[in-house]
Each structure stands twice: as C-alpha cells, then as structure tokens.
C-alpha cells in the first residue's frame with residue numbers, strides 16, 4: 001500500500017538518531033522535557049520517572065518498573081526520551097503566540113426529524129465556512145474512547161526501544177519525523193491501517209504492532225489491550241464517519257443517501273488510524289528561539305473525512321478563510337469529536353467544501369494525545385465531483401483521478417504543500 005501523500009505517512013527512519021551531534025533535546029514521554037547537553041550515548045538513555053505531574057489522573061499507572069518487553073501494553077511507569085538535535089529544535093520553534101479561539105459549530109448527529117434537517121444544513125455551512133466542526137451525539141461509548149486513549153498513553157510511556165520495536169513498516173510507531181519530505185515535529189505516533197471490520201491490522205508480518213512485543217501473547221483483549229481497543233475504536237469511528245457523510249449528503253440535497261458514505265464504508269476503503277502523542281512543552285533555552293514548538297506542521301488531510309478525538313490538551317489550530325490561525329477550543333464535556341473535511345471531499349463537492357489547513361502547536365504543560373480516523377476511498381476509486389453537485393452544464397474544477405494516483409503524487413512532498421493544485425482543471 002502506498003502511503004506516500006498522507007501527512008500521516010510513516011517516517012520510515014523513525015528511531016532516535018544515535019549519531020545526532022550534541023547538544024540535544026529529548027522528546028519526553030509523560031514527563032516535561034528538559035534540555036540536556038550531552039554526547040552521543042545520551043540519545044538512547046532511558047529516564048525513569050515515577051512522579052509525572054504531566055499525566056491526567058486516569059493515565060497514572062501503578063509504578064511497576066522495570067518495564068520489560070514482556071510488560072508492554074501493561075502498566076509500566078518508565079518514561080523514555082527521543083533525541084532532538086539543536087538544529088532540529090530550531091526548525092520547529094515558534095513564537096509563543098496564542099491565536100484567538102475559532103468559532104466552531106457543534107453538530108448533533110443524533111438529531112431526528114426537523115432537527116436532523118437543521119443539523120444537515122448546519123453541517124454543510126460548517127464545511128463551507130471552516131471545513132471543520134465539532135460532533136456531538138455520535139454514540140461512541142465514552143468508556144471505550146477513554147480506555148483506548150489511556151492504553152495509547154501507556155504505550156507512549158514505554159521505554160524507547162520497546163516503542164521502536166513496534167515500528168513495523170509500512171505502518172507503526174514513529175517519532176519526530178512526519179512524512180518523507182523532512183518535516184519534523186514534537187511528536188511521536190502510531191499509524192495503523194484500518195481493516196474492513198474496523199480491526200487494526202499488524203504493522204507487518206515481521207513486526208506486528210504492538211502485540212509482538214509482549215512475550216508469547218495472543219491477541220486477546222487481556223494480553224494486548226491496545227491493539228484490541230484501537231481496533232474496536234476504529235470500527236466505531238468508521239461507523240460515525242459514515243453517518244456524518246450520510247447527513248452531509250442529505251444536507252447537500254444529494255438524492256443518493258450513500259453517495260459519500262459508501263466510499264468509506266466499502267470493504268477496500270483505504271482508511272487509517274493515527275494516534276499522536278505530543279509531550280509537554282519543554283523549557284527551552286537559547287536554542288529554542290521561541291516558547292512554542294511545532295507538534296504537527298500545517299497541512300490538509302488528503303482523505304475524505306477525518307474524525308479527531310483528543311484528551312483536551314490544547315494545541316490544535318485551524319486556518320480560517322482569511323489565512324489567520326485560530327485555536328480550537330476544548331469541548332465542554334470532553335466527549336465530542338472534531339471532524340475535518342479532507343482534500344478528497346473538497347474534490348467530491350467540486351470545491352464547495354473546504355479542506356481545512358490545520359496544525360498542532362505544542363504550547364502546554366500537559367501531554368496531548370489525539371486519535372484521528374482518516375476515512376479514505378478505495379485505492380482504485382475514480383474521484384471527481386459528484387454529478388449531483390455540478391450545476392447543469394457546470395464545470396468540474398478538478399480532473400478525474402484515482403485515490404492511488406493522488407497518494408502517489410504527494411510522495412516526498414512537504415506537509416504544507418498544496419497537493420490538490422496539480423489536479424485542478
């Protein structure tokens with residue numbers, strides 16, 4: 001499977017760089033990072049910390065070091081660090097500016113009758129205006145979401161070598177590098193393909209993710225909670241994505257109810273789940289050049305729709321139509337999802353919906369964990385504006401292309417590249 005164009009693509013050489021020149025900064029899991037001035041060997045040093053103020057209470061796990069491979073995905077309290085060279089740090093340093101809060105519409109997916117009609121209209125307006133909205137009434141059990149998030153947080157708190165052992169290709173664990181175009185971020189992540197049944201498949205046969213790291217385990221809920229939970233979570237969020245796409249078709253007045261949803265619902269849909277961890281903002285010295293850091297650089301998501309859930313730590317920003325950045329306010333109850341329009345949906349709606357540019361700025365003392373489901377079309381799917389959305393005699397703004405073609409076209413590109421312009425008529 002070609003992962004190239006996706007900003008969420010695997011960074012391939014994703015481990016810590018043991019040849020990194022000093023001074024170096026460590027990307028810390030679960031502990032506020034500090035700047036260390038050290039030599040080559042520091043890059044692989046593990047740092048224990050059993051007193052992590054950065055973790056919300058529900059993430060606090062019993063202190064059970066040493067955290068061996070056998071303990072992976074169980075409750076280990078060893079924090080690990082990934083090296084970041086000074087030059088790399090300068091690349092991702094940002095001024096400590098907090099943009100104003102975005103006015104993000106809330107759409108209730110559980111609305112019925114006239115309220116559903118209104119929700120469909122509001123959804124369309126949100127996709128036209130920002131390409132971004134908050135979703136309530138989605139029906140995903142809060143317990144499942146929190147359990148998946150907590151299991152992911154425990155994974156990221158593991159020793160670096162154990163996490164790297166989960167770096168199966170083409171999908172799996174990676175840190176600091178996003179995509180293959182050289183983009184860096186204050187981030188580590190898991191990137192998984194979502195199978196038709198919603199399960200998260202193995203990263204590769206030689207390095208299954210992440211259960212292979214547990215000694216002699218089978219993929220039962222008990223022995224591999226992370227994989228099981230992410231699988232269950234993906235299935236649920238895929239259902240939500242399809243329901244949103246159905247409401248969208250309704251709101252757009254498209255007669256075929258599944259005109260959009262079928263692309264994500266199909267067995268061979270190329271959908272993915274990405275779990276991001278942004279360690280807390282480090283205390284930056286002279287090399288930092290600013291107080292914030294790029295967690296995930298500005299980009300649009302290439303797929304049809306992205307459904308995002310975060311633990312509420314701040315940092316997500318969207319670009320408004322006038323080009324200004326606005327921060328995404330945390331939802332009140334913490335159970336909402338955020339949804340963004342991807343490049344493909346912009347094409348399917350002939351540019352009516354806006355594939356929203358977004359980024360994550362690390363500006364908090366808290367770790368941010370986010371889980372994003374990317375609903376993509378099947379690789380061979382021919383993509384073009386829906387005929388129902390082309391006015392009589394209307395002109396398509398995009399030439400037809402396949403999803404595989406689109407993904408391939410972004411190979412080696414930078415995160416911020418405009419990939420759609422190559423397909424405009």
Ligand SMILES: O=C(O)CCC(=O)C(=O)O
Nearest residue numbers: 274276296316360370372
């Ligand atoms: O981590 C987040 O909150 C957003 C990350 C993102 O935009 C992505 O993974 O595509």
Ligand SMILES: [Fe+2]
Nearest residue numbers: 299300301358
């Ligand atoms: Fe994104």
